[in-house]
Amino acid sequence: MDIRQLALLAAIGFAGLLFLIAFLCDREGRPRWLTSPIVYTLSISIYCTSWTFYGAVGSAARNGLEYLTIYLGPTLVFVGFWALLRKILRIAKRDSITSIADFISSRYGKSDSVAAVVTVLALLAAAPYIALQIKAIAGSFQVLGSAPEDLTGVAAASPDPVVAFWITAGLALFTILFGTRTIDINERHFGVVAAIAVEALVKLVALVAVGALAIWGVADGPADLFARMEASAVPLDAPFGMRWVGLILLSGAAIICLPRQFQVAIVENEREGHLFTAAWLFPLYLLVMSLFVLPIAVMGLDVLPSGSNPDMFVLTMPIAAGRTDIALLAFLGGFSSGTSMVIVSCIALSTMISNHLVMPLALRAPGMRLQGGGDVRRFLLLSRRFSICFILLLGFVYLRTGATGEGLASIGLIAFAGATQVLPALLGALYWEGANRRGAVVGLAAGGIVWAYTLFLPNILSGVAWWDAVAMAGPFGLDWLRPGALFGLETGDALMHALFWSLAFNALGLVVGSLSRLPTPIERVQAALFVGVFREGADEGTLRGGDASADQLFDLAQRVMGADRAYDIFRNYARARGQVTEFPLVDDAFIGHLERRMAASVGAASARAMILSVTGSETISLDELVQIADETARLMTYTTEITKKSDEIERAATQLKAANERLRSLDRQKDEFLSQVSHELRTPMTSIRSFTEILSGTPDLAPDEREHFIEIIHAESIRLTGLLDEILDMSVVESGDMERALEPVNPEIALGQAIDACLGLLRTGDVRLEVARVEGAVTVEGNLARLSQVFINILSNAIKYNTSPAPVITIESRVEGAEYVVVIGDNGAGVPAGEAQSIFEKFSRGRSAGAHTGAGLGLSISHAIVTRSGGTLRLLPSAGGARFEVRLPMLASEAEPLA
Amino acid sequence: MWWRRWRGCWAMMRDERPRRARDLALILPFIGMAALMPPLVGLFVGSTIAGVPLILAYLFGLWLALILAALMVAWRLKGPD
Numbered sequence: 001m002d003i004r005q006l007a008l009l010a011a012i013g014f015a016g017l018l019f020l021i022a023f024l025c026d027r028e029g030r031p032r033w034l035t036s037p038i039v040y041t042l043s044i045s046i047y048c049t050s051w052t053f054y055g056a057v058g059s060a061a062r063n064g065l066e067y068l069t070i071y072l073g074p075t076l077v078f079v080g081f082w083a084l085l086r087k088i089l090r091i092a093k094r095d096s097i098t099s100i101a102d103f104i105s106s107r108y109g110k111s112d113s114v115a116a117v118v119t120v121l122a123l124l125a126a127a128p129y130i131a132l133q134i135k136a137i138a139g140s141f142q143v144l145g146s147a148p149e150d151l152t153g154v155a156a157a158s159p160d161p162v163v164a165f166w167i168t169a170g171l172a173l174f175t176i177l178f179g180t181r182t183i184d185i186n187e188r189h190f191g192v193v194a195a196i197a198v199e200a201l202v203k204l205v206a207l208v209a210v211g212a213l214a215i216w217g218v219a220d221g222p223a224d225l226f227a228r229m230e231a232s233a234v235p236l237d238a239p240f241g242m243r244w245v246g247l248i249l250l251s252g253a254a255i256i257c258l259p260r261q262f263q264v265a266i267v268e269n270e271r272e273g274h275l276f277t278a279a280w281l282f283p284l285y286l287l288v289m290s291l292f293v294l295p296i297a298v299m300g301l302d303v304l305p306s307g308s309n310p311d312m313f314v315l316t317m318p319i320a321a322g323r324t325d326i327a328l329l330a331f332l333g334g335f336s337s338g339t340s341m342v343i344v345s346c347i348a349l350s351t352m353i354s355n356h357l358v359m360p361l362a363l364r365a366p367g368m369r370l371q372g373g374g375d376v377r378r379f380l381l382l383s384r385r386f387s388i389c390f391i392l393l394l395g396f397v398y399l400r401t402g403a404t405g406e407g408l409a410s411i412g413l414i415a416f417a418g419a420t421q422v423l424p425a426l427l428g429a430l431y432w433e434g435a436n437r438r439g440a441v442v443g444l445a446a447g448g449i450v451w452a453y454t455l456f457l458p459n460i461l462s463g464v465a466w467w468d469a470v471a472m473a474g475p476f477g478l479d480w481l482r483p484g485a486l487f488g489l490e491t492g493d494a495l496m497h498a499l500f501w502s503l504a505f506n507a508l509g510l511v512v513g514s515l516s517r518l519p520t521p522i523e524r525v526q527a528a529l530f531v532g533v534f535r536e537g538a539d540e541g542t543l544r545g546g547d548a549s550a551d552q553l554f555d556l557a558q559r560v561m562g563a564d565r566a567y568d569i570f571r572n573y574a575r576a577r578g579q580v581t582e583f584p585l586v587d588d589a590f591i592g593h594l595e596r597r598m599a600a601s602v603g604a605a606s607a608r609a610m611i612l613s614v615t616g617s618e619t620i621s622l623d624e625l626v627q628i629a630d631e632t633a634r635l636m637t638y639t640t641e642i643t644k645k646s647d648e649i650e651r652a653a654t655q656l657k658a659a660n661e662r663l664r665s666l667d668r669q670k671d672e673f674l675s676q677v678s679h680e681l682r683t684p685m686t687s688i689r690s691f692t693e694i695l696s697g698t699p700d701l702a703p704d705e706r707e708h709f710i711e712i713i714h715a716e717s718i719r720l721t722g723l724l725d726e727i728l729d730m731s732v733v734e735s736g737d738m739e740r741a742l743e744p745v746n747p748e749i750a751l752g753q754a755i756d757a758c759l760g761l762l763r764t765g766d767v768r769l770e771v772a773r774v775e776g777a778v779t780v781e782g783n784l785a786r787l788s789q790v791f792i793n794i795l796s797n798a799i800k801y802n803t804s805p806a807p808v809i810t811i812e813s814r815v816e817g818a819e820y821v822v823v824i825g826d827n828g829a830g831v832p833a834g835e836a837q838s839i840f841e842k843f844s845r846g847r848s849a850g851a852h853t854g855a856g857l858g859l860s861i862s863h864a865i866v867t868r869s870g871g872t873l874r875l876l877p878s879a880g881g882a883r884f885e886v887r888l889p890m891l892a893s894e895a896e897p898l899a
Numbered sequence: 900m901w902w903r904r905w906r907g908c909w910a911m912m913r914d915e916r917p918r919r920a921r922d923l924a925l926i927l928p929f930i931g932m933a934a935l936m937p938p939l940v941g942l943f944v945g946s947t948i949a950g951v952p953l954i955l956a957y958l959f960g961l962w963l964a965l966i967l968a969a970l971m972v973a974w975r976l977k978g979p980d
Binding site: 068072076077081082083227230241248273276279280283287291294 | 936958
């Protein structure tokens with residue numbers, strides 16, 4: 001059998017196998033392995049198309065390591081999945097996003113126009129990409145069919161149109177059978193995913209087999225390979241300049257922006273956790289693929305006749321080496337990479353076309369009222385099938401007209417540059433809340449036009465006379481508008497030139513367009529939901545009720561999703577909320593839920609338009625929004641004021657309460673004092689009166705007795721005077737009118753006087769005195785007599801109130817910094833904790849004061865005196881006994897030598 | 900003792916693993932990009948190491964290192980899924 005017939009049979013058999021797999025997986029009860037992260041990762045590797053399988057070797061043979069950029073870019077994106085892909089995935093899952101156009105339009109206010117622009121752009125960019133696949137598959141057929149001695153594969157560079165056409169037709173049939181059998185609730189295709197996962201394995205195994213053949217079959221192991229690499233024409237020192245960086249960024253953008261990559265990585269994703277595996281497994285897949293490309297390129301150049309087409313080395317080298325089996329495997333690998341790309345691309349693009357171009361037009365068409373129209377679902381399927389044929393036809397036309405004589409890789413890069421125009425709008429959608437619909441449309445249109453003008457059109461139209469004239473001299477003779485050197489930028493690299501200008505205009509358009517007007521309410525809502533997707537409580541903004549009945553909504557839903565599925569949605573929703581009726585209560589939440597479910601079939605913008613046609617309500621208008629905001633602001637101001645006021649009132653009440661408490665305490669002290677004073681005054685007065693009465697009533701009193709009585713009267717008078725003096729002192733000190741001015745004095749002298757004055761008391765009480773006094777002269781500002789009074793007061797208190805059987809008084813004076821400190825302590829009972837606070841209060845007396853003389857003014861007077869001298873008098877906390885501390889600031893000039 | 904302190908450090912490092920993994924996840928693509936940028940990548944052109952062109956060893960080695968780092972990040976950050 002001819003190898004070509006064999007290949008055809010193998011291809012058909014392989015396609016049948018894939019179909020079987022897809023069919024089995026789409027049936028109910030999907031096998032478990034289908035939901036594994038490995039299948040997910042393999043499905044993402046549709047990134048490796050014929051371009052990789054055949055073209056990467058060609059690229060390596062021509063430009064050396066440049067082919068690596070196409071795989072390094074996606075590696076960086078997947079390795080950094082946490083920031084970008086995870087965010088896109090989270091949003092897409094929440095909002096049931098169906099495509100990249102849906103994602104972007106959903107963010108920019110669920111806008112039809114944005115979705116339409118993205119769709120048209122994606123369609124244009126897909127044409128060269130699909131042309132590339134057709135060319136590669138047709139070329140591989142041709143290589144297998146050529147004479148055994150002709151292994152150059154040059155013929156494959158411009159494949160036979162008839163073969164190409166039949167391949168296109170076959171692909172269309174294949175894709176329609178695969179991709180549009182059903183409209184899935186979430187626009188997902190489990191069978192397709194399983195099939196392309198198998199294809200991903202086939203192409204990996206095939207390329208590795210050919211690579212292994214190159215290393216160990218054609219070359220003599222790795223050492224020989226590297227030796228030949230040195231000598232080969234493969235340029236390993238390719239310039240790592242602008243183009244290197246540009247291509248890495250371009251391919252990194254393409255892995256997110258290409259509609260089919262978005263389809264497999266985001267839309268078909270089962271769980272967010274799968275991304276965590278793909279983050280490293282997909283780069284690993286790319287690494288293995290890339291690893292075997294270089295050996296094939298080196299050995300192809302080495303053993304195949306010069307002038308051979310390097311894009312076909314993967315196929316021609318095994319044939320040259322006499323390994324037909326490996327050549328057949330390589331053919332299947334190429335077939336897999338081409339078909340899987342075409343299938344997924346067409347599914348993604350046809351979804352976009354039907355949801356964002358056909359559906360909006362149908363909704364607007366006067367003859368197609370939804371209420372009266374046919375089944376939306378059947379209409380959608382039909383439009384998708386037509387779209388698939390249209391997309392493939394476009395690819396075929398591009399193949400016939402475009403300058404596709406170049407290597408596969410350069411055709412693919414045109415498509416990449418086109419798809420990348422979505423990037424600014426996508427990044428704006430994810431990270432810039434201020435980006436709005438106008439910016440997105442302007443940016444996308446500007447970028448798309450510049451890309452088409454500088455890269456797409458030159459590729460299609462080169463050779464057409466009028467275009468060549470434009471390319472040479474610029475349109476209308478405007479030299480600075482030449483498509484190859486816009487604004488006089490001569491780079492010599494058409495791709496980098498186009499990429500630079502298109503992205504520059506694109507980004508500028510996005511920024512200027514967005515800043516030129518305020519976002520509408522729905523844009524604001526969607527921006528917050530997209531940018532802040534990881535924020536707590538980020539949930540879908542919903543339509544507001546309107547007056548739709550459940551019947552109306554059901555009628556709408558069953559047109560879009562079919563009666564069974566619509567019924568399921570309605571019943572499950574009602575059941576989940578514990579409603580016993582068949583149809584749920586129509587509220588904002590349910591309408592939002594239904595809109596999301598419908599968006600999964602027809603896209604966000606169309607779903608909203610349909611729902612609006614039934615509910616007749618608009619989302620919150622700007623006026624309403626402003627009104628709500630105003631109300632909220634007013635309410636908040638009001639609340640703040642009330643809070644402030646009640647705080648003030650509470651504070652005032654607390655102060656009032658404290659003052660009242662204090663007043664009452666003072667009043668109580670005054671009463672106590674008055675009764676005390678009257679009692680104190682009354683005792684000596686009574687005694688004086690009674691003794692005077694005796695003296696005057698009994699003239700025959702014995703002289704010594706009379707003498708005794710007079711002494712008592714005298715002593716009592718002195719006590720009375722002392723008492724009155726104390727009260728007088730108090731009022732003098734308190735009123736701040738000291739009879740003598742302050743002057744520099746030595747407080748040590750006052751302390752000495754005080755100790756002397758108390759010696760009598762000390763002796764009668766049998767008190768031991770321990771004194772440690774400062775040495776040298778100390779000067780403070782004060783009054784000697786007053787200070788002496790302070791010390792006497794404290795000392796006499798210490799003696800009087802000392803209840804210890806062996807009383808000890810300690811007097812300690814020292815200099816601390818710029819202060820003179822005297823501490824007088826005793827070993828008595830101390831001051832009870834409850835009285836420590838009020839001990840310096842006027843009219844206050846200790847609990848055992850009744851047993852001792854004095855009006856309880858001593859400490860209060862002392863406190864006032866010390867305070868007046870600028871010092872402090874306080875009770876030190878201590879374990880046993882009372883310890884009083886007097887602190888007086890020293891005069892600066894005298895402090896120095898003592899410090 | 901020095902090893903106690905070292906052990907304390909280790910425990911702290913372990914407790915902060917999720918945060919560090921998140922930081923690495925954010926910075927990883929930028930590290931990769933910087934390592935692939937011209938001034939750095941150009942250093943490896945021209946020489947060979949054990950018969951293998953150094954630039955090949957560098958690019959594929961870097962690639963593998965990025966994959967391993969991503970594997971570690973994914974392992975650490977994987978929630979209850």
